[in-house]
Amino acid sequence: xxxxxxxxxxxxxxxxxxxxxxxxxxxxxxxxxxxxxxxxxxxxxxxxxxxxxxxxxxxxxxxxxxxxxxxxxxxxxxxxxxxxxxxxxxxxxxxxxxxxxxxxxxxxxxxxxxxxxxxxxxxxxxxxxxxxxxxxxxxxxxxxxxxxxxxxxxxxxxxxxxxxxxxxxxxxxxxxxxxxxxxxxxxxxxxxxxxxxxxxxxxxxxxxxxxxxxxxxxxxxxxxxxxxxxxxxxxxxxxxxxxx
Amino acid sequence: xxxxxxxxxxxxxxxxxxxxxxxxxxxxxxxxxxxxxxxxxxxxxxxxxxxxxxxxxxxxxxxxxxxxxxxxxxxxxxxxxxxxxxxxxxxxxxxxxxxxxxxxxxxxxxxxxxxxxxxxxxxxxxxxxxxxxxxxxxxxxxxxxxxxxxxxxxxxxxxxxxxxxxxxxxxxxxxxxxxxxxxxxxxxxxxxxxxxxxxxxxxxxxxxxxxxxxxxxxxxxxxxxxxxxxxxxxxxxxxxxxxxxxxxxxxxxxxxxxxxxxxxxxxxxxxxxxxxxxxxxxxxxxxxxxxxxxxxxxxxxxxxxxxxxxxxxxxxxxxxxxxxxxx
Ligand SMILES: Nc1ncnc2c1ncn2[C@@H]1O[C@H](COP(=O)(O)OP(=O)(O)O)[C@@H](O)[C@H]1O
Ligand SMILES: [Mg+2]
Numbered sequence: 248x249x250x251x252x253x254x255x256x257x258x259x260x261x262x263x264x265x266x267x268x269x270x271x272x273x274x275x276x277x278x279x280x281x282x283x284x285x286x287x288x289x290x291x292x293x294x295x296x297x298x299x300x301x302x303x304x305x306x307x308x309x310x311x312x313x314x315x316x317x318x319x320x321x322x323x324x325x326x327x328x329x330x331x332x333x334x335x336x337x338x339x340x341x342x343x344x345x346x347x348x349x350x351x352x353x354x355x356x357x358x359x360x361x362x363x364x365x366x367x368x369x370x371x372x373x374x375x376x377x378x379x380x381x382x383x384x385x386x387x388x389x390x391x392x393x394x395x396x397x398x399x400x401x402x403x404x405x406x407x408x409x410x411x412x413x414x415x416x417x418x419x420x421x422x423x424x425x426x427x428x429x430x431x432x433x434x435x436x437x438x439x440x441x442x443x444x445x446x447x448x449x450x451x452x453x454x455x456x457x458x459x460x461x462x463x464x465x466x467x468x469x470x471x472x473x474x475x476x477x478x479x480x481x482x483x484x485x486x487x488x489x490x491x
Numbered sequence: 492x493x494x495x496x497x498x499x500x501x502x503x504x505x506x507x508x509x510x511x512x513x514x515x516x517x518x519x520x521x522x523x524x525x526x527x528x529x530x531x532x533x534x535x536x537x538x539x540x541x542x543x544x545x546x547x548x549x550x551x552x553x554x555x556x557x558x559x560x561x562x563x564x565x566x567x568x569x570x571x572x573x574x575x576x577x578x579x580x581x582x583x584x585x586x587x588x589x590x591x592x593x594x595x596x597x598x599x600x601x602x603x604x605x606x607x608x609x610x611x612x613x614x615x616x617x618x619x620x621x622x623x624x625x626x627x628x629x630x631x632x633x634x635x636x637x638x639x640x641x642x643x644x645x646x647x648x649x650x651x652x653x654x655x656x657x658x659x660x661x662x663x664x665x666x667x668x669x670x671x672x673x674x675x676x677x678x679x680x681x682x683x684x685x686x687x688x689x690x691x692x693x694x695x696x697x698x699x700x701x702x703x704x705x706x707x708x709x710x711x712x713x714x715x716x717x718x719x720x721x722x723x724x725x726x727x728x729x730x731x732x733x734x735x736x737x738x739x740x741x742x743x744x745x746x747x748x749x750x751x752x753x754x755x756x757x758x759x760x761x762x763x764x765x766x767x768x769x770x771x772x773x774x775x776x777x778x779x780x781x782x783x784x785x786x787x788x789x790x791x792x793x794x795x796x797x798x799x800x801x802x803x804x805x806x807x808x809x810x811x812x813x814x815x816x817x818x
Contacts, residue, residue, distance in 0.1 A: 297704050318706020333701030335694045337764040346694060347705035349687050360686045404705075 248273045248443050249294070249325075249412055254303035256289055256467075263289050265467040266303070271412065276434060276444040278454040280487055281464035287447050288330055290464070291414050294445075295327045296320040307412070318347055324411035328418050330447075332401040336390030340382060341371040343389050344404045374403045379429070394421035402433070413437060414445045419453065431457050451480050465489055517809075518756050518773045525777060529784035536787060543666055547734075549779030550672035551576075551727050553772060555750035556757070557679050558723030560771045561716050563754050564683075566696035566763025567623040569717065571612060571630035572724040572750055576743035578634040579604040579728030584647035584738025587654055594651035601729035602722060608634050609721015613714030623717075631747070638740035647738040658733030668730045675726065680768035692716055696763025745796065752803040753778045761807055777802075 249271040256264040263286045271277050279287050292298040294305055296317040305313040312320055334343050341364075342349075350363040350370075371385045380399035382392070389400055398421050405413055415434075419427045427450075434444050434457045448454055454461060455475060463471040463486035471478075471486045530536040555572045562569045582604040587597030608630060615626045660667040683689035691712050694702045703709045727746075732738050757774030759766040778799065785795050 292704075295704065297700075316706065316708075317704050318708070321706050327704070329701070329704060333698060333704050335697040335701060335764065337697050337760070338690075338694060342690065342694075346702070347707050349690060351687065360688060362685060362687060362690060 248275075248308060250304075250306040251290070251294070252304040252306065254290060254293055254305070255301045256286070256293060256298065257301050263467050264293075264300075267464070267467070267469055268303075269462050269469060269472055271443045271445065273411075273443055274438050274441045275460070276438055276446060276458045277460045277462055278446045278448060278458035279462050279464060280448070280451070280454060280483060282487055285464040286467045287464055288416055291327060291416055291445065291447065294320075294412075294414065295325060321347070321408070324409070325414070326405035326408070326410040326412070327414040328398075328401045328405050328416060330416040330420070332397055334389045334397055334400060337388060339388055340375070340385040340392075340400050341368050343400050344371045344374060344385075344407055346404065348408065370407065371403070374407050375399070378403055378406070378433070395423065395426050398422060398426075402430070406437075410442060412443045412445070414447075416447045417449070418446075419448065419450065427453065451483060454483075455480060463487055518758060518770060518777065521756070522773055522777050522780065525780050525784065529780060529787065532784065533787040536784070541783065541787070543669075545776075545779045545783045546669040546672075547666050548782055549775050550666075550668040551731055552746060552749045552753055552778050553672050553775035554675055554723050554727045554730070555746055556753035556771050556775045556778075557676060557768060558720035559747075559750045559754040560679070560757070560759055560766045560768060561683065561689075561692050562623075562720045563751070563759045563761060564696050564763060564766030565692045565713065565716050566699070567616070567713070567716065568751070569609075569612065569627045569720045570624070570747050571608065571627040571634055572720060572727075573743035573746035573748075574631045574634035574638070575605050575608045575721055575724035576728040576731060576746060577740050578608060578638040579725040580732035580742055581638040581642055581647060581738040581740050583729055583732050584650060585641065587651055587738075588647060588649045594653050597650070597654055597732075598657075598729060601732065602725045605725020605728060606718050606722040609718040609724070610714065612721065613717035616717065617710040617713050635740070642738065642740050644740060646740065648736065650733065650736050650738075654733050655736055656733070658730050658735070668734065671726070671730060675723075676768055676772050683766065683768055688712070688715070693764055693766060696760070696765075698764075748796075748803065749778050749782075749799050752799055752806065755803060755810075756806040761810070 252268050254264050254267045267290055269277065281287050289298060293300045293313065296315055300313050304311050307323055307325065312323060335346065345367045350366045352359055352361045352363045368385060375382055375385060378399060380396065380403065382396055389397060392400065398418065402418065419430050422430065431453055434446065437444055446454065446458060458475050461473055461475055461478060461483055462469055463483060465486070535541050558572060559569060579601045583597040583601035586592055586600035587594055612626055612630050615621055616623050657667055662670060683692070691702065691707045694707060695709055695712060699709060731742050753774035754771050755761055755774070756777055757767070757770030757772070759771065781798060782795055785798065
């Protein structure tokens with residue numbers, strides 16, 4: 248479904264990614280692990296179009312998508328929950344969930360650019376309800392929410408438009424244990440619905456619970472790409488820290 | 492909301508504000524106090540003639556401040572509006588009086604001249620990656636300079652009669668510029684609060700990178716925001732030109748200061764992400780009353796610049812204090 252082919256990225260003289268390739272199938276969860284600075288977030292931002300790759304190809308359903316703007320890549324069904332969430336803190340929950348994709352009202356069949364507030368609000372409420380997230384209201388400013396609540400807004404935003412691929416960059420970093428369980432449950436549900444997931448996490452117990460494959464990045468190269476049931480936590484740790 | 496399971500329990504950090512008020516209540520209080528003080532200070536304050544003076548003074552600054560609301564809401568700044576006002580007025584006056592064209596050509600000429608200058612601002616900011624502060628400071632010099640160059644430094648007089656109505660006419664006793672200001676404010680209020688354009692304007696002021704990641708076309712949007720600001724300067728130029736019956740290359744000097752101040756005291760977040768048109772209208776009224784009051788009290792006009800400058804800094808300072816308390 249999604250293929251990365253020899254992705255390279257340099258920021259000025261610094262080579263952050265030095266030829267990364269791996270595949271992702273429908274309903275599959277691939278965990279990307281690696282030390283801080285290994286290039287995990289950079290790689291994901293190349294998939295979503297936020298960064299342009301210096302070289303290589305991102306292929307979605309047989310179609311090369313790199314060079315496509317982030318909005319179009321979302322429309323093709325690739326969503327990402329960013330490490331820093333990328334929410335607009337002075338906007339309410341509904342506005343954030345529909346950011347970039349606000350439903351609009353048509354007048355005499357013409358696109359007006361006028362936001363359909365009611366539709367947006369109803370759908371946002373429905374989404375939050377489905378996720379079981381505890382929010383006082385979808386009308387609340389996101390900046391007034393706790394870290395965990397903000398995380399669920401970012402998750403709701405990624406799931407509202409029936410994605411094919413969901414990328415989660417350390418989605419549990421701000422969460423308490425019980426909330427983490429819920430995210431892991433969510434990943435399993437996504438997989439069951441045929442949605443592919445890329446999970447970036449430092450918590451190897453989580454990774455081993457939900458991932459089908461584990462890709463270890465070190466200094467911008469894939470050091471290991473293994474099926475979960477063919478590796479062990481010790482091996483993965485060794486890949487991350489570079490013990491062999 | 493019924494929630495059986497939860498991925499995000501916990502209380503919000505700050506007391507939950509369900510809907511932030513559309514305008515800072517402080518600015519309404521300031522306006523009320525200012526009006527009270529002025530009406531005690533001068534018996535002329537509450538005369539009809541004087542109230543019309545206030546609306547007239549408010550409408551020029553107010554129209555510029557409406558543009559500033561969008562620009563500052565997007566975390567930008569436009570220092571060139573005063574100069575663009577003069578440039579547009581000069582272009583309009585030349586079209587209206589010197590080229591032998593139908594009189595109404597002056598109207599699109601003013602508006603297009605303003606929007607064009609704003610478009611240049613937007614292009615250089617987005618594609619040249621030069622900070623807005625620098626680009627619009629440069630445009631402040633360029634637009635003024637071009638206006639002086641086109642006219643040899645002399646005002647262009649002798650506008651066709653129908654144009655003067657725009658600056659001097661009345662409808663049901665209300666000065667036409669005030670009507671234009673109110674209508675423009677209504678349109679821009681709808682634009683800011685109801686449309687994707689308005690929403691995205693505030694979002695790029697709030698989190699530009701996030702907006703881009705979510706597919707907001709940030710560059711095109713930013714260019715349109717500066718064009719809007721230029722268009723407002725063109726409109727203010729049109730009204731000024733019609734009022735004084737001349738395209739004056741020295742018009743609108745320092746108006747950017749008052750316009751930015753009006754937007755800020757109206758509750759626009761200087762760092763972007765929050766802005767309302769209604770707040771800006773109140774802010775512009777405060778500027779208008781202040782200016783008018785100082786005139787009535789026979790305080791030398793130099794003090795107006797001083798007081799506006801102080802109001803701007805104090806408004807931002809108070810906002811920062813409030814923010815410090817919240818964090
Ligand atoms: N925009 C950028 N400009 C320059 N260097 C960057 C930029 N983004 C990331 N880097 C560098 O790229 C490397 C990889 O970063 P990142 O992809 O965030 O790593 P990870 O997510 O694996 O911790 C780091 O050394 C980081 O400093
Ligand atoms: Mg990272």
